[in-house]
Amino acid sequence: MKPSIAASFALLLGACVVGTDGPGPGDDDDDVPPPTGIAGSITSNQTWGGAQTITANATIEAGATVTVTAGAAIEAKDGVTLRVKGRLVVEGTDAAKVTFLPTTDALTWAGIVADPGGEVSLAYVEGTDVATLVYCHTGATCDLDHVVFDDLGKALIVEGTATLTKSRISKVQNGGVTVSNGTLTITDSHLLTSSGDVVIQNGGSLTIDHSEIGEAMGSYEHCNLHVGSGALTITRSNIRAGVYGLMLGGTSGAVMQYNNWVENGAGTDISEVGINTNVDLRFNYWDQGAPNLGAAYNVGNAATARITDAGPRP
Numbered sequence: 001m002k003p004s005i006a007a008s009f010a011l012l013l014g015a016c017v018v019g020t021d022g023p024g025p026g027d028d029d030d031d032v033p034p035p036t037g038i039a040g041s042i043t044s045n046q047t048w049g050g051a052q053t054i055t056a057n058a059t060i061e062a063g064a065t066v067t068v069t070a071g072a073a074i075e076a077k078d079g080v081t082l083r084v085k086g087r088l089v090v091e092g093t094d095a096a097k098v099t100f101l102p103t104t105d106a107l108t109w110a111g112i113v114a115d116p117g118g119e120v121s122l123a124y125v126e127g128t129d130v131a132t133l134v135y136c137h138t139g140a141t142c143d144l145d146h147v148v149f150d151d152l153g154k155a156l157i158v159e160g161t162a163t164l165t166k167s168r169i170s171k172v173q174n175g176g177v178t179v180s181n182g183t184l185t186i187t188d189s190h191l192l193t194s195s196g197d198v199v200i201q202n203g204g205s206l207t208i209d210h211s212e213i214g215e216a217m218g219s220y221e222h223c224n225l226h227v228g229s230g231a232l233t234i235t236r237s238n239i240r241a242g243v244y245g246l247m248l249g250g251t252s253g254a255v256m257q258y259n260n261w262v263e264n265g266a267g268t269d270i271s272e273v274g275i276n277t278n279v280d281l282r283f284n285y286w287d288q289g290a291p292n293l294g295a296a297y298n299v300g301n302a303a304t305a306r307i308t309d310a311g312p313r314p
Helices: 005-015
Strands: 038-042 046-048 051-060 065-068 073-076 081-084 087-091 098-102 109-114 119-128 130-136 141-152 154-158 161-165 168-172 177-180 183-187 190-194 199-209 212-214 223-235 238-240 244-248 255-257 260-262 270-272
Touching: 081 087, 098 130, 109 119, 119 130, 130 141, 130 161, 141 154, 154 161, 154 168, 154 183, 177 183, 212 223, 223 238, 238 244
Parallel strands: 038 051, 046 065, 051 073, 051 081, 065 087, 073 098, 081 109, 087 119, 098 119, 109 130, 119 141, 130 154, 141 161, 141 168, 154 177, 161 183, 168 190, 177 199, 183 199, 190 212, 199 223, 212 238, 223 244, 223 255, 238 260, 244 270
Antiparallel strands: none
């Protein structure tokens, strides 16, 4: 027997969840609990805990904050995007990490997009199989701390301002971390294994400190870093095991000191792919010997042994 029109309408209302009713952003009332099946426009503060599913594209609107509590398990349907115009705060801990995964019937999900004015903060988050974990647009702020992800397209695209701290990203596609006229600071992190280049910079500012880029581990990996333009600083890091350690072009005043350049292709620790000026390459360790790249490159005071305090700190 077919359901009545009234019953059908009730079922439809139950299935289409677009945010929830409740206090608006800035109110003193408690946050609104998340719906069963997150989708649509989220205009009120919410707290997501336990197991939650993003069933369709969802947007945290300007003025609204979604807080994800420690130990939460977030799943997303195939191709779904979580867009952030307000704030997304994920409060995982070392003892109770938050997971972001596709649902069991999905191959991947699209990821998190931070729009201008949006803020994304991820702490102690783990997951896999996402197209782009965080796309940080111009005017957005994105902070990733203790994030562990593998088997993904891109971990981070930065057009705004972002940090990546004490994180481990592996098995990415070309440009797994990409800076496009944004500002990115990477600290105490591992960025490993790519089907192409691990890190790509086209403009903006990239700072890497106490990190490790490379470790092909038998997979194809072209460049550990490919820099076409922008401000570049790399200190006390390991640049290793790529076909090319670094392809460098379009920079002025780049500083790369106290790094270990090891296990890269023969003669390819640094390869020039554009005009660079005043490149400071002092105090590095080169397992193939310091490169001879001309007067624009200062490779003086090369270390005679591998620098022991380079790479991610505990």
